[in-house]
Every structure is written in structure tokens, then in C-alpha cells.
Amino acid sequence: MTVAEKNRTIYSSVPMQIFIINSIKQPMLDGVEVIFNPDASKITKLRAANQLWKAFQAISKLPEPTVENTWHPNSHILIGLRDWLFERCFLSEKRNGFIRRLFNFVIILYELDPPWRWVIDSLKDEAFKKKWKLRGYQDTWIDKYTWWRDK
Amino acid sequence: MKLQNQDIWLAYPKLVQLSKIKFPVKVGLGIAKLLITLQQPYVAIERERIKLVNHYGVVDTEKKTVTVDQSSPEYGDYSVEFGQLLSTYWDDEFQFERVKLPEQITVTCGSCGKKTNINFIVDPQVLLPLEEKFVGLQDGS
Numbered sequence: 001m002t003v004a005e006k007n008r009t010i011y012s013s014v015p016m017q018i019f020i021i022n023s024i025k026q027p028m029l030d031g032v033e034v035i036f037n038p039d040a041s042k043i044t045k046l047r048a049a050n051q052l053w054k055a056f057q058a059i060s061k062l063p064e065p066t067v068e069n070t071w072h073p074n075s076h077i078l079i080g081l082r083d084w085l086f087e088r089c090f091l092s093e094k095r096n097g098f099i100r101r102l103f104n105f106v107i108i109l110y111e112l113d114p115p116w117r118w119v120i121d122s123l124k125d126e127a128f129k130k131k132w133k134l135r136g137y138q139d140t141w142i143d144k145y146t147w148w149r150d151k
Numbered sequence: 152m153k154l155q156n157q158d159i160w161l162a163y164p165k166l167v168q169l170s171k172i173k174f175p176v177k178v179g180l181g182i183a184k185l186l187i188t189l190q191q192p193y194v195a196i197e198r199e200r201i202k203l204v205n206h207y208g209v210v211d212t213e214k215k216t217v218t219v220d221q222s223s224p225e226y227g228d229y230s231v232e233f234g235q236l237l238s239t240y241w242d243d244e245f246q247f248e249r250v251k252l253p254e255q256i257t258v259t260c261g262s263c264g265k266k267t268n269i270n271f272i273v274d275p276q277v278l279l280p281l282e283e284k285f286v287g288l289q290d291g292s
Binding site: 008009010011012013014015016018019022023057058061062063 | 155157161221224226227228229230231233234235237238
């Protein structure tokens with residue numbers, strides 16, 4: 001099996017590519033552009049918010065990334081990190097649901113979109129070169145984080 | 152060779168387009184063999200796609216068509232199921248040879264009847280789903 005063939009997953013199939021571009025990426029790009037434009041009218045912003053909401057709903061239609069339906073080794077690491085997180089993070093169902101959807105979308109972006117992969121990898125590499133502080137740095141509330149349970 | 156349903160579904164209509172061009176017999180035969188090999192799997196995949204369209208689509212009584220509108224809530228489910236169908240590998244192994252297309256083809260002049268070689272011009276969109284597995288150039292590329 002060639003590298004190109006190995007990279008073919010459900011996310012790179014023609015219908016999924018069309019769906020991701022037309023129903024998620026493009027409306028998100030357009031919607032964010034309008035919402036953060038100070039000159040845009042309230043009605044235009046409302047329409048953009050509706051567009052963003054639809055795009056967000058469309059994300060939930062995407063199949064959840066798994067080791068079986070992805071190819072990139074780093075996607076597999078991200079999938080492992082997602083599962084690791086939800087074994088420890090016990091926020092409300094709504095919040096966890098939101099985080100999970102967002103996380104899954106980032107994994108899918110990483111999996112199928114080489115420029116996004118490049119951006120995410122660059123940020124990760126750069127962050128490790130900096131003096132990144134450990135979790136809980138100067139946070140006095142950590143003993144009240146009952147929603148987080150380390151194993 | 153194993154083929155993904157997407158390879159078959161994208162390639163077959165393009166091969167049909169290529170088959171309408173007059174080629175030297177060896178090339179024509181190669182294309183015909185490819186068409187025969189892919190026809191039955193293509194029809195089966197297309198049948199499944201039509202089932203999905205009928206399931207998720209809306210009937211337009213005026214045009215007498217069924218379409219899945221991109222702005223409809225069902226479009227996501229349709230895309231996922233169709234994506235699953237296309238990313239699946241066809242069960243059987245395929246045996247075929249890559250067809251080597253000529254750079255030039257011989258045509259007969261409509262007015263004088265003289266035969267001349269002309270550069271074979273084809274839309275890149277036709278070749279795109281074919282170049283990886285199905286067709287190449289006679290110079291070896």
C-alpha cells in the first residue's frame with residue numbers, strides 16, 4: 001500500500017471533503033470575519049452567528065476520530081490525549097461535550113489538512129522551546145478542582 | 152490490486168469519457184478492459200449512493216429529481232454515510248494493466264480526408280482520478 005493510499009480515510013473521501021469545506025470551514029471563516037468586524041451591522045452579525053451555530057452543529061455530524069479511521073501517527077497521539085483527558089476531566093456534561101467536539105474537530109483538522117497540521121506542529125515545537133510553566137502555576141484554586149481526578 | 156470504492160466511483164465515468172475518443176487499437180482495448188473490470192463494482196456503488204440520496208434527499212416534483220440539499224440538516228448524515236461507502240475497499244482484488252495513452256492521435260481531415268497526427272488534448276479533470284492507478288503516458292510517465 002502506497003503512502004497516498006494509506007492516507008485515505010473517511011475524512012479525505014470526496015463527500016466528506018465537500019461537507020467539511022462547505023458546511024464547516026467556509027461558514028466558520030465567513031462568520032468569524034463578520035462577527036469581529038466592528039463595522040458590520042447587528043443584523044449581519046446575527047446572521048453570521050446563526051451561520052456559526054450551523055457550522056458548529058455540522059461538526060457534531062462528523063464521525064468521531066479513532067485510531068481505526070485515522071492514519072497520521074500524531075492523530076493517534078491526539079486521540080490518546082483526548083481519551084486521557086476525559087478519564088480525568090469531570091466537568092458538566094455540557095462543557096465536556098463542547099470540549100470533546102472541539103477536540104475532535106482539531107484532530108480531524110490535523111488529520112486531513114496539511115497546512116493546519118503544519119501550524120499545530122509549529123506551535124507545539126515553539127511552545128516546547130519556551131519556558132512553559134507547569135499546570136496550576138500561581139493558581140490558588142487547584143485544591144478546589146473537584147472536576148479533575150488524576151489517576 | 153485492491154481498490155477503494157472511491158477509486159472506482161471516480162474513475163469509471165472518466166473512463167467512459169475517454170472511451171468516446173478514437174484511439175489506436177491497443178489503447179482502446181486497454182480502456183475497454185478497464186471499463187469491463189470496473190463496470191459491475193461501479194454500478195453497485197452507484198446503486199448504494201442512489202439509496203442514500205433517496206433516504207436523505209428531498210423530491211422535487213417539478214423536476215422529478217431527488218436531491219440532498221447542502222443546506223439541509225440531513226446533508227451531514229448523507230456525507231458521512233457516503234464517505235463511509237467510498238472509503239471502504241472493494242472486497243475483490245482487481246487484475247488490470249495501466250493503459251498507456253499516446254501523446255498524439257491520428258485524425259482524418261473532414262474536408263480533404265487526409266490523415267494527420269495531432270497532439271492528444273484531454274481535459275485534466277478527466278485524467279485526475281485516473282493518473283494514479285489507471286492511465287499513464289506512452290513515454291513511460
